[in-house]
Amino acid sequence: MTAETITAADTRINARWLIPVEPFGVVLEHQAVILQxxxxxxxxxxxxxDQSYRTRETLDLNQHVVLPGLINLHGHTAMSLFRGLADDLPLMTWLNDHIWPAEGKFVSEQFVADGTxxxxxxxxxxxxxxxxxxYFFPEVTAQAAHDTGMRAQICFPLMDMPTVWGSGPEEYLRKGADLIEQWQxxxxxxxxIGPHAPYTVSDGPLGAAVELAQQTGAAIQLHLHETAFExxxxxxxxxxxxxxRMADLxxxxxxxxxxxxxxxxxxxxxxxxxxxxxxVHCPESNLKLASGFCPVQKLLDHDINVTIGTDGAASNNDLDLFGELKTAAMVAKAVAGDAAALSAHKALEMATLSGARALGRDQDIGSLVAGKLADLIAVDLSDPYLQPVYDPASHLVYSxxxxxxxxxxxxxxPQLQDGRLTRIDVPDLVLRxxxxRKQILS
Structure with missing residues (x-):
């Protein structure tokens, strides 16, 4: 073996199991992921x-499954500071009597920075x-994500009413256009662009949002058909x-x-x-607020791209996307009346490659393929509650x-090493x- 046949690289990750997502349904064993x-x-x-690569760092993950990083396609990150504030209430009561008043009183740039x-x-x-x-102050969220090195779609809010971020649609659209120009x-x-919902945004601002999207290529995300009442x-x-109405506009x-x-x-x-x-399917938020059941398998059967999101921690009450996947798979089977609906591999695809497609980034992220960006995670399957391992994909979704x-x-x-965050000062964050909590309780 000559030196010319050996390629130098930064990092080698030795994985006991690897789920690349592309091709679909595949679990590989004893693979090496080479990062450069x-x-x-x-x-x-x-x-x-061993024969072809020499790396500066080698990580042996002998009891782990490696897969693409998960994509949480809907949330209100700063609302984590409202986690558990107004539980066990229907959606409109939760919004009108509790969440919107709390937002009016407490939400600020610092609130958004710490909550994010x-x-x-x-x-x-x-x-x-x-x-x-x-969420409000999207420029703050964008900066926080960028500083941490986390990939994020930042949807600026748009609605007819004034909020802490602006006086109305014209100001939201002006600030939003600046946000797009700065970060695109x-x-x-x-x-x-984030029109809140059809019942909070009138035709004029929605038309302006469509025009801005066409001019800039920015995506539009909105809450839609959340409840039967809506x-x-x-x-x-x-x-x-x-x-x-959205189609007509x-x-x-x-x-x-x-x-x-x-x-x-x-x-x-x-x-x-x-x-x-x-x-974007948000099963746990929909269950907690008794909003209804998204017929995921029916959508998939019609070749409609279905992704997954946690929604905000105020209506979930966590941002654990693996837990969301289990709920999604279970609910999909019950709604379809079919135990084969939304298989484990399809659920994993929904949280990875399907999310990348919705973002228009499937050429870069969402699967483990040579040439794609190195967004990946490792999950330790050595714990007793995950033994024995017959099918790693099944474990990731159901166990x-x-x-x-x-x-x-x-x-x-690296963002997480042996369970420790590398870019966020956790003790300082907990103090903040x-x-x-003290302010909100008072």
């Missing part, structure tokens, strides 16, 4: 890596490497289902992410399929919880969070 800079250089059997760091610490600790946020060429941040009220007022398209979608009829399926819009995540890399940079 921000990208995956190669994935080869360990014996081949709290959320990122939880997400990184449980396997998420990319998240989508829709960044490696980590994907700026996007749909019934829209039909009563206008004779039209909210999704049909041009809101639906291949760049559109429809969050919740618990109420779906045949006309809704036709609109989603025709426009290539994506659905695992996010605390078994031991390592993660984003853009090739406790100060907010």
């Amino acid at each position: 800079g921000s990208r995956i250089l190669a994935i080869v059997p360990q014996a081949e890596a 760091r709290l959320a990122m610490a939880e997400m990184l600790r449980t396997g998420t490497t990319t998240f989508s946020d829709m 060429r960044d490696d980590y941040i994907m700026p996007a 749909v019934a009220e829209a039909v009563k007022a206008s004779g039209q289902r909210p999704l049909a 041009g809101v639906l398209g291949a760049n559109t992410q429809c969050v919740h979608m618990t109420q779906i009829d045949e006309s809704d399926l036709a609109h989603l399929k025709m426009t290539s819009a994506h659905v 695992n919880h996010g605390r078994a995540v031991s390592h993660s890399w984003i853009h090739g940079v 969070v406790n100060e907010w």
